[in-house]
Structure formats: C-alpha cells, structure tokens
Amino acid sequence: MATVNVSRSIMPVVTRGRMKSARARRLALPTEIVTSVLEYLPLDELWNAALVSNQFYMSAWLAGLFIHRTIAQDLDHSYVRRLLIFEDVLAHAKRREFRLNLSLTCDLPQEDLGRAQRDDASATANRGLEDIARAMSAALPSLVCLSIIMPDYFRPLLDSALGFPAPRLRVFHISRTSRNTAPSLPLAFDLFAGSAQNLRVLSLDNVTLPEKQLLAFQTITSVSFIYLQIFPSIAIRLHFPSLAHLHLNFLTASLAASPKRLDLGGAVLRSIRIEGCEYSALQEAVEMSMDMSTIPFVQVIGETVRWDEPLLTNDRAALCIRLGYVSGHVPETSVSIVPEHRRWQRVYHFSAWEQNRTILPATLSSRVTYLRLDATLVYDFLKLELDLAALHDLHIDLESKHLDDLMLAVPDYGSYQQLKSFRAAIGEDLPRVWSPCPGLNELTLFALDQPVMGADSRHIAFLLHALGQLARQKKYKATLALIGIQFTRPLARTLLDQTVSKIFKYDFAGRGSHEDEDDGLWQSGL
Known part of the structure; x- marks a missing residue:
C-alpha cells in the first residue's frame, strides 16, 4: 500500500524582489528595516518565525509576504482516491503558486497474507506506484520538501519519476523500507535532471551514492547518512562541495563493517555529529580524513571517548x-x-x-x-x-x-x-x-x-x-x-x-x- 501525505508548505508566494514598498509601509517598522529583513533573513527563519509567532505572521502578511501555514491531509482510502485528491491539491497549488511538501511511504504486502493475496496486493501496489510516480514528476516544480520511504522494487519507477528539474526543492529524504543489509542501488546520476539549485538538506537512510558527482547535490549544506551494516565509500568533497554540516550514524556493532574509505579531504565543515553502535570506527575514519580540530562543533554519542585525539x-x-x-x-x-x-x-x-x-x-x-x-x-x-x-x-x-x-x-x-x-x-x-x-x-x-x-x-x-x-x-x-x-x-x-x-x-x-x-x-x- 502506498500512502501519500500532502501539505501546503510555509512559503512566500511573492519573491522578495517583487514585494511592493507600499505594503511594507503598512507595517509599524520602517520600510528599510522590513526590506532588509526580507532580503537577508534566510527563508527557513521566516518559516519558523511564522509558525511560532502570530504577530510575525500578520506583519509579514501586511508587508506583502504571504506565508501559508502547513495544512496536512492524512489520506487513508484506496490509492485511486488518494491520487485523485493529490492531483486536485497539485492543480490548486499550481494555480495559486503554492509550494508543496510531499511524503511518500510504500509498504510491502503483509507477510501473513496467502501467496495469492500477496500477489494481488503487489499487483495493485505496483499499479498505484506507477500512477503516483507520474504525479510525483508533475509535482516536482512545486515541491519544497520531498520524503520517500520505499521498497527496493520501487527504485526504477522512482529514478524515472525524479529525472526532472526540482527548482524549489530544499529538503530531500530517501529511505529503504527493507532492512536489507546489502548495498542498495545507487541514486540515479540524472537525479532532478541535475537542476535543484535550492536543495540544501539531504538525508540518506541505507541508500548509497553513485561514484560520479551528482550535479543536483552541488548546493547541499547539510547531509545525514544512516547505514545498517555496510558503510559505503563516500568522497564528501566530490559529492558535496558546499557541505557545512555532516551527520553519520552507524547501526551495527560489527567491526568488520567499519567504514574504510570515508574521505573528508578538502571539506570545510561547521559541524559534525557521529553516533551509532560502532561510532568509534566512524570517528577513526573521520580523523584519518581531516583535522577535526578545525570543526567548530563536534558531537560524539556512544559508549566511550578517546581523549588522545587532537581535537581539543x-x-x-x-x-x-x-x-x-x-x-x-x-x-x-x-x-x-x-x-x-x-x-x-x-x-x-x-x-x-x-x-x-x-x-x-x-x-x-x-x-x-x-x-x-x-x-x-x-x-x-x-x-x-x-x-x-x-x-x-x-x-x-x-x-x-x-x-x-x-x-x-x-x-x-x-x-x-x-x-x-x-x-x-x-x-x-x-x-x-x-x-x-x-x-x-x-x-x-x-x-x-x-x-x-x-x-x-x-x-x-x-x-x-x-x-x-x-x-x-x-x-x-x-x-x-x-x-x-x-x-x-x-x-x-x-x-x-x-x-x-x-x-x-x-x-x-x-x-x-x-x-x-x-x-x-x-x-x-x-
């Protein structure tokens, strides 16, 4: 069964450059201050402020910066009804220039079903996934946040669906539902057609990177890697030239599976967080790649700390x-x-x-x-x-x-x-x-x-x-x-x-x- 959660994102409808000065003058604050805030304050901060402060929300609205609060829909009917609702929301969002958050979870058929029932459920799920993949492609121009939890058999459809530009996408999370310890298929080389200029946050849960550089990842500043057993070879500088924040999580206690080829050479990080069952192996791999004393914020979570490191x-x-x-x-x-x-x-x-x-x-x-x-x-x-x-x-x-x-x-x-x-x-x-x-x-x-x-x-x-x-x-x-x-x-x-x-x-x-x-x-x- 595939579940689609759709929400209208908190996102300005008008750009900062198009904001009318007349609307800014309706604020109690001077126009130049409002203009500076909207010009230099990161969008993430604007969204957060609108969530926690009704006063800021109203001030932004009066200034012409329309920030739409999140409206989430939990859709629990058949995939056809879910798809129709999603398509209606998508059409409405395009007309109103809304931005969308899309969360897609694909569950495998239940193990306790009989073989015939399981085959029928799989066939239904596959038909639904094909339709959802097409709808996802159509939604890419409006997506700000995309989260996908999928079985391995959905990867070909997913790679095809995500082969189009995502100019507004800021957050991308992808995870495997299967707890299979074998390496996954690497992400497609033409992900987002190499065009995701606003992408800043990436989370990979048991999903590997390709050997070649992905053009869509050139602007990413924050990355999280979570792996069950096999920590793949990762060249941070190659894949993420703009990376500032790195989170590594290793979920196995097997020393044999420790990362041997984690390469942070040339990376300039602002923060790094290392955790997991065998986090000391991750820490050792990081130390072999770079001088951790150059990183302002380092967080290590686990059972021991090696104080002989040059960190402090x-x-x-x-x-x-x-x-x-x-x-x-x-x-x-x-x-x-x-x-x-x-x-x-x-x-x-x-x-x-x-x-x-x-x-x-x-x-x-x-x-x-x-x-x-x-x-x-x-x-x-x-x-x-x-x-x-x-x-x-x-x-x-x-x-x-x-x-x-x-x-x-x-x-x-x-x-x-x-x-x-x-x-x-x-x-x-x-x-x-x-x-x-x-x-x-x-x-x-x-x-x-x-x-x-x-x-x-x-x-x-x-x-x-x-x-x-x-x-x-x-x-x-x-x-x-x-x-x-x-x-x-x-x-x-x-x-x-x-x-x-x-x-x-x-x-x-x-x-x-x-x-x-x-x-x-x-x-x-x-």
Whole structure:
C-alpha cells in the first residue's frame, strides 16, 4: 500500500524582489528595516518565525509576504482516491503558486497474507506506484520538501519519476523500507535532471551514492547518512562541495563493517555529529580524513571517548564541564566541554564515565574553570583524583530524595578516607592535605526539584574537606552558596569554619530554573 501525505508548505508566494514598498509601509517598522529583513533573513527563519509567532505572521502578511501555514491531509482510502485528491491539491497549488511538501511511504504486502493475496496486493501496489510516480514528476516544480520511504522494487519507477528539474526543492529524504543489509542501488546520476539549485538538506537512510558527482547535490549544506551494516565509500568533497554540516550514524556493532574509505579531504565543515553502535570506527575514519580540530562543533554519542585525539589539544581556551544523566530515566551520563568564550562549542556525550579513569587527561583537566555535576556523581568523580588546579566554580545539583548521595552518612565516612585528599601526610607542624581544587572560589549547591529542608552541614563540610579546602588559609577558602537549601540539623560549625570562608543563602529558584541560574552557559539538550 502506498500512502501519500500532502501539505501546503510555509512559503512566500511573492519573491522578495517583487514585494511592493507600499505594503511594507503598512507595517509599524520602517520600510528599510522590513526590506532588509526580507532580503537577508534566510527563508527557513521566516518559516519558523511564522509558525511560532502570530504577530510575525500578520506583519509579514501586511508587508506583502504571504506565508501559508502547513495544512496536512492524512489520506487513508484506496490509492485511486488518494491520487485523485493529490492531483486536485497539485492543480490548486499550481494555480495559486503554492509550494508543496510531499511524503511518500510504500509498504510491502503483509507477510501473513496467502501467496495469492500477496500477489494481488503487489499487483495493485505496483499499479498505484506507477500512477503516483507520474504525479510525483508533475509535482516536482512545486515541491519544497520531498520524503520517500520505499521498497527496493520501487527504485526504477522512482529514478524515472525524479529525472526532472526540482527548482524549489530544499529538503530531500530517501529511505529503504527493507532492512536489507546489502548495498542498495545507487541514486540515479540524472537525479532532478541535475537542476535543484535550492536543495540544501539531504538525508540518506541505507541508500548509497553513485561514484560520479551528482550535479543536483552541488548546493547541499547539510547531509545525514544512516547505514545498517555496510558503510559505503563516500568522497564528501566530490559529492558535496558546499557541505557545512555532516551527520553519520552507524547501526551495527560489527567491526568488520567499519567504514574504510570515508574521505573528508578538502571539506570545510561547521559541524559534525557521529553516533551509532560502532561510532568509534566512524570517528577513526573521520580523523584519518581531516583535522577535526578545525570543526567548530563536534558531537560524539556512544559508549566511550578517546581523549588522545587532537581535537581539543590545539585550543588552549579555558574549559567548562557538565556531568549529569542524559535523562531522569536513562542511567547514562554525559560530559559537555564548552570553551568559556562561548563563540563556539564542542560537545561530547558518553556513558559509564565513572568506570573510565581516562575521562579527562591532565592536559585538559588543568584548564577546567567551571564544573557542574549531579550530586549522585560527586563521589565517583572525586575517585578519579583529577588535578583541577584552574577550577574556580563548582556547581552541584541536588534532588531532595538524593541528598544523602552527596556524602556518606555521618559520622561514617570511612570510604572517603580512601580518597587522596583525605590521606594526610604528617609534616613538621600541621598535617598537609592534597588539594584537588587549590583555586576554588565558590561551591554552589542547587536544589533542583524542591527546597531541601533537612540538609546536614557535616555532609557539606566533608565534601569541602575532600576538595582540599582544609589545606587553605581562611581568607583563601571557597565561599559556599546554598540555593533552596536550609540546615535544619545541628551545624558543624567547627568543620565549616575549617573548610569555607563565607556562606550565602538564597531562596528556592523554582522547578527547572537551574538553566536560568547558570547564566545561559548550558543550552537545552546538552
């Protein structure tokens, strides 16, 4: 069965050059500002703004920029009725100069059908696919987004249908419904007749590229590759000379299937994302092709991170780190490293860092100035015994139900005595304690979900002891900031006096407000 989803795209009917200045003057904004916005703001941004802002939608309409909201139709009748509706929509779109988004999904006949029923269903599907392919060809001049999920037997029809120019197409996604691990037929060399000058985004799911350069792909800036097992040979610079953003996803754990011929030589990327079961093989292939330190944004998702790569060693900027769970229900942890100047960021995510003592090499730990982590990870992090000489601010997020995870129950802190910072060396006068954070200025404890009313000051004092604050003079010790945390148990004044210079208390900031309290450093999703 073939399913066609048709939607009218959010797209200006008039071009920017044809916009009437009289209409622009109807806006409250000066004409020159409106003209500049419409001239230089990317169309993607215009569409997004129209979706989220009714005010912008009305302003654009008054200025003569007609942005049509998406109207989707789910068509679940026979393919003949679907095709008739699609042809009606297409004819209407051409008359009104609308742009179209087309999503085509072709499902194989059900395996539980008898052979005769399966053959009949296949014959019906093939007749429908032929008609839909012709309609797709007719729609190409109006398409802005085209998404196709197809079985292998539809490829000849598809190649024929897509052999015509697509002058307005911006996004093209193609995927195989079959989970066949064998290489697919390569895309047709004459795809879109080599004419798709507005095409910017391409997504290939288990579909291979031809060996020759495709003229239709010369303007693409963002590409996503997803492969089940066989990662084919890809010459990025050859196929995508304008590429800026690359996403690689490898869905098998077979080392034998690792990409051997991924060639990024000559590519100038703004971002790269690597993920999958065997993402380390992808990362290795990328590193063999280019210097990853030249890429402003690198994201790696998987089980481990190899810190011996040259990725960060070329940049001597101070670093900030955040350690925490990916989500409240997934027991994975993530590490984010963001240079403090914030002009760009590199982000790493991986799990089980507490078992990996090479989480951060000394060359990087000596540059960390800001560290934020969940309270449940404090002890495991301290066991790594990193030298955080440049660390100025330590921010710990607490959930009320996990308060005891911050430190062991008092007075039993025997396990903490195994930490290097608790092992005092007897000197001539006073015991000397190794300090992992000799430059710490402030320790912040932040209540995430609700105010913490039962905090035991001895827990916090032991934490500061473990951070080496006992070894510092009073005036050089860190300050303690408590946000939404109250001491209701007896204060361990002696311990606090030994480990902290001042205490600042703040009211609970509200559920989920920890991102706002972090000065905008951490973006959502990191």
